[in-house]
Amino acid sequence: MMLLGRGLDARDNQTRQMQDAVSNVEKHFGELCQIFAGYVRKTARLRDKADLLVNEIYAYAATETPNLKVGLKNFADEFSRLQDYRQAEVDRLEAKVVEPLKCYGTIVKLKRDDLRATLTAKSREAKQLSQLEKTRQRNPSDLHVIYQAENELQRATMDATRTTRHLEETIDNFEKQKIRDIKNIFSEFITIEMLFHGKALEIYTAAYQNIQNIDENEDLEVFRSSLYPPDYQSRLDIVRANSKSPLQRTGSSKSSLRTAQISRRMLRKDEEEDEEEDEDDEEDDEEDELDTTKEVLQ
Structure with missing residues (x-):
């Protein structure tokens, strides 16, 4: 009986450790799943904001001078292309990171079912052990009743042992799968982010070059030409002629008078x-x- 009691205590400790392992995964995988899902949603919202930015750049470029128009349009083209990669990033993160973490909700539920079955079997075993002890104390001479109680305890112990072994195997597989999945999930996360940011660096470089290639002086000349039409210079000369200072006009009058006098002489x-x-x-x-x-x- 003492050995049986010790066996029950050992299995109880083992079961508690398994419960802790499952509870730990349930808690932290749930948190990771929520945070990664939020990360993906934020990335998708960033993609949406970037699409709005692209549309506004296109609209603004249509109103500008030729070089600036081309530079902004090329920039918007590159930035729009980047959002295609960002969408791919969102889809991959959803499929390779969030979904595998979500699956642990079902996995943990199955492990908890196994734990409940094991706990139920152990509870039955403990109940039968207690019943046997009471029977021996109440009817120490009733061997038939004691024999029946011992048989019930033996069946309960076998059932508890079987469920415990099954639980050990399933928890062992659960632990291996957990480690493998954590490695895969985080490796996929890093790979997806590296692919996106590597492509983003390439596209940002092209977009930067498009902006730098804008010819400021040429566009400034175009802008000035739009302000000053072709006949502006001739009108400007007339205005300048009519806007001479009084001294200049007096000198001009005197010169004209002298010319007239000489002509008369x-x-x-x-x-x-x-x-x-x-x-x-x-x-x-x-x-x-x-x-x-x-x-x-x-």
């Missing part, structure tokens, strides 16, 4: 010279007529 001089030439021509004509007359008289 030259005109009078020309007229006087013409008059003198006319008088000389008349004198020459008179002399010619006089000479002609003299010749006729002679």
Whole structure:
């Protein structure tokens, strides 16, 4: 009886350790599952915000100067391509990380069923042991009753032993699967993140180069041309001519007056010279007529 009691105590300790192992997985795997699921949701929301950003960049680029328009559009193209990889990241995390952790809800439930079966068998064994002790104390001479109680205890012990061995095997497999799954889940998580961030670095580099390739000076000339139409320079010259200072206008008037005075002097001089030439021509004509007359008289 003492050996049987010790065996029961050893199995109880073993069962408690198995319960603790299952409870530990249930608690922490549940937390990990919730946190990873939140991580995936945050990543999906980031993808959605990035899509909004891409649409706004496209809308803004359509209003800008040529080089800036092309640079922004190329940037948006690269950033949009990155969101495709981010979507793939979300899908892979859901399938390779969150779902395997979710599966542990079912796995833990099955292990708890095994634990309950083992505990039930052990409880029955303990009850039969107690019943046998009471029978021996009450009817120490009733061998038939004691024999029946011993048989019941033996069957209960065999059932408890069987369920305990089954529990040991299933918990051992559970522990191996847990370690293997933890390795796989975290390895997948790191691999997925590395693939995404490696591709993100490549795309961000291309997007950065597209922004750096924007020709600021050329776009500035285009902007200035839009402000100043082709006939602007001629109008600007007229405005400048009409906006001279009073001193400049006075100097210009004086210069014009002097020019007019000189022109008038030259005109009078020309007229006087013409008059003198006319008088000389008349004198020459008179002399010619006089000479002609003299010749006729002679």
